[in-house]
Amino acid sequence: DSGVTQTPKHLITATGQRVTLRCSPRSGDLSVYWYQQSLDQGLQFLIQYYNGEERAKGNILERFSAQQFPDLHSELNLSSLELGDSALYFCASSLDGDSGNTIYFGEGSWLTVV
């Protein structure tokens, strides 16, 4: 158990809909990361937050947005969903946002868009 909690574990929704994925980082970690992993694909970095502020941005679509709240949990909002958005979405956390910190992954949220 990494200590990173993600909900929901599985989600099936229709095209055009909007979903919210939730993440609670490990106790004490200030930084949260979101990654997308499609079937048989690598880990695509979406976005990173550190102590409530956006720290780094990756290949995140405009239809997607995220935020980190004062209690440090984070949400990833996916809107106008397309079939191609079906993937495993990982949240990860680290002590801070700088070089040298281990990133701990949650178990992921499986999103299926039908």
Added chain:
Amino acid sequence: GQQVMQIPQYQHVQEGEDFTTYCNSSTTLSNIQWYKQRPGGHPVFLIQLVKSGEVKKQKRLTFQFGEAKKNSSLHITATQTTDVGTYFCAGRGTGTASKLTFGTGTRLQVTL
């Protein structure tokens, strides 16, 4: 932007054989991390390398960081079925607030 490639994409070995995956970055890295993802699981941190030319060992696993800090390798001696999974390297750039870029991964299959 920074790109991190791994080769091979997939390797199938018999138990007891050795295995190596190579990681190459398009830019110089400040450090590199390695993760293992078991089938159906999430990536789990294995190790971090920081210094040029650094070599670290964990039992049957040997990790190397290249002299130019642009490449790395993971070597597994005498593979076991428990080594099955996808191995990812992840490199962090040298700028401030640089992000961690994961490699494309190498999927290892081990059979008896």
